[in-house]
Every structure is written in structure tokens, then in C-alpha cells.
Amino acid sequence: MPEDSTKTPARDPLDRSPPTRAEGLARLEAFLPGAGRAYAEGRNTDPGPEAPSAVSKLSPYLRHRLLTEEEVLSATLARHAPKAAEKFIQEVFWRSYFKGWLEMRPSVWQGYLATRDAAWDQVQTQSGLRRAWEEACLGETGIDCFDAWARELAATGYLHNHARMWFASIWIFTLRLPWALGADFFLRHLLDGDPASNTLGWRWVAGLQTPGKTYLATARNIRKFTNERFHPKHQLAAEALPVPGPENPPPMAAPDSDPLAPGRRAVLLLHEDDLSPGWLLEASFAPLATGVLDATGRLSHLAPAPHVPAFKAAAMEDALARHGAALGPVTRGLTSAEEITAWAREAGAEEIVTSYAPVGPSADILRGIEGLPLRRPLRGYDARAWPHATKGFFKFKDRIPGLLGALKGISPV
Secondary structure: OOOOOOOOOOOOHHHHOOOOHHHHHHHHHHHHHHOOHHHHHHOOOOOOOOOOOOOOOOHHHHHOOOOOHHHHHHHHHHHOOOOOOHHHHHHHHHHHHHHHHHHOOHHHHHHHHHHHHHHHHHHHHOHHHHHHHHHHHHOOOOOHHHHHHHHHHHHHOOOOHHHHHHHHHHHHHHOOOOHHHHHHHHHHHOOOOOHHHHHHHHHHHHOOOOOOOOOOOOHHHHHHHOOOOOOOOOOOOOOOOOOOOOOOOOOOOOOOOOOOOOOOOEEEEEOOOOOOOHHHHOOOOOOOOEEEEOOHHHOOOOOOOOHHHHHHHHHHHHHHHHHHHHHOOEEEEEOOHHHHHHHHHHOOOOEEEOOOOOOOHHHHHHOOOOOOOEEOOOOHHHHHHHHHOOOOHHHHHOOHHHHHHOOOOOOOO
């Protein structure tokens, strides 16, 4: 192993992933030629943070909808036949599937928060657990691959998807740490930290998402798909017993979209889950003013890594700059339902309009708004996809051809 193979060169995460729509579009254009065979053959290989990779690295831009799934899929289909780009198309739809699945089972998110808080209480009172948790977070466990990934995540705000699976498996089954604290560690550091994908991904590794089915990281698999950078032989758990937990709740109905009400005096509230508000502004909606919801304080009981709120804030500024005067006066830094309501009243609003925020910190805050109507229009893409996330992904996958057929150009952003 080369001497520096576990070290990530120092570089600001926002320099690695500039938080603008222009950067997202540039990445999409650079990736598209390889969205077919190159992606399918190389997507599972993690060559390291400084090496060229087959994956798109579009996730921070899709997470905040600086790019939309619809336009990424449309651009892909303009270059490739659906069969040729099948693996990448499915990867985009995994994000939609997870969001729809959690949207119809919001109690799973609340269960994660409760499990996380209970685990944190244990960390506070059990010195052995606290030491093991700290070593894992700092990358000081003695398992070279795991420690390298922990340091890479802290330095870059990103991990290859396969590395995320290995990391979660080692966290849960080798280090025997609470899964919810691992999910929290990711949310505090990932630039693309998504409540649905992150929570359900960790639950899947732990055997909670698909009951009885766990994911076990193996030395052989890690060696093969890191191009032999790592080989944690005899360091990993040999079995992965499912983590105890309640059964998955049955799905609720998927959410409906709130229609806009022409003629009503309304303000626009932007949040981190949708930073392309053009589809609302193009629907004859002229806000009196625009507010910016900052939900980063609800990500975790601990402070997130500095690059996480910095990325979100800069991405929000990019959205504000792109739409300029159409937004009216802008108020930043709204962090609670009470602040939002007071701001809207001061602006003379009869109602608040915001794009539908899926289950997560933004939606948790929005639920508390009282005293003014809150209209939450739902993008057509989500309205079509989410209702099919009633069971496993492979059943959802059968709906992908029809969902692709429903793409009719690109919504304004």
C-alpha cells in the first residue's frame, strides 16, 4: 500500500464541490458521455478521493435541487437509450424511491430521531461506548479502510456510495456502535446528506429496512472494489445479525399538492430541499417577499461540520441570485415556525407558499406554522413517483419506464 493511500489532501470541501447550479450543470455535461457502459461497469469501484471515478458526483446538487431529477434524466435520455443508461437511471430513481417510501411512513423518521437521542444518552453515561464512538468519528479505530473513510468524509463532505455501505456495516457489526449515531455522523458531514436516503440506507445495512436482510462488509469485497488500496483481512465481523427494531409501519397515502391561489397576497419561503423555485415563479406566482429557512440546527443534536451549513448557505445565495427581482425583498436566517409566521405577517401576506418539503428537518419546522395558511405545491415528478414506493425498490423499478415516459421537457428552475 502506498504510504499516503489513506490520507486525503487538505482542500476546502466547497472548492471540491462549488455550491452553484452552474457547477452542477458542468458536472452533468462532463458525466453524460459515461452515463452508459462506463457507469455500469465502474460504479461500484471507489478509487479514492483524488482519483477519477465512474460516478457522477451530482448528489449534492440533486439533494438541494440545484439540479432536478427530471432534468438529469432528460439529459441522460438525450444521449443514451434507456437500456444503455439503465444503471444510472435506476440510481437517480433510488433517491425518489427512498423519499416516497419515507413520505408515506414519516414515523420512521421520528423513530430514527428517538433512537439517535437514546443512543446519545448512552454515549453520555457509558465511558466505553463514548470512547468507541469518538474513535470511530475521528478515524482512530485501527481499521485502515474505515479510518481513511472517516477522515475523507470529514475533509471532503463526500464518500463513494459503496464506501458508505462498507462504513455503515463496519460501524454496526464490527465496532458494534448504534446505527442511528452512524446515520447522524453522516448527516453532520455529508454535503449531500439526505434524510430519506441516509436514514433508510443505514436501516437497510442494519437489517431494519428489509427485515432480516443485512449488509456485511467483507475484506475481499473491499480489496476488490478499492483497487487493492485496502484489505482489512481478519479485522471485520464475520456475521451480521439484524439489529432489533419495530416492524415497518404500513404506508400512508402519498401527499397531495396544494394548488396556488391566484390573487392572494403571498410570500415565498425557500428551503434547502428545493433551490430551483422557477417552477413556482413561472406559475403566475409573484411573491410579496421571500424568506430563507435555515434548518441546519435541526440536523443533529451536535453541531454539523462547518462545510455543511456553508454549502447550504452558499447554494441558497446562488438560488437567490438566479431569480433576483422576481423574489421581492429577501429575509434570511428564519429558523422556526414562529419566526416564519411573524415575517410573513410583517410582509402583509395572507398565506405562505413553499415547495413541498419532504420528511426531514425542513418539514419538521414547517409543521409548526400556525395562524397563516401554508400552501405546499408538489412537483409533478414527485407526485408521479412517490405513490409507487409502497414496497421494495424492485417493485418500484417496474414503474420506471412509465415515469420516464411522463417526462415532457424540463420544468423551469
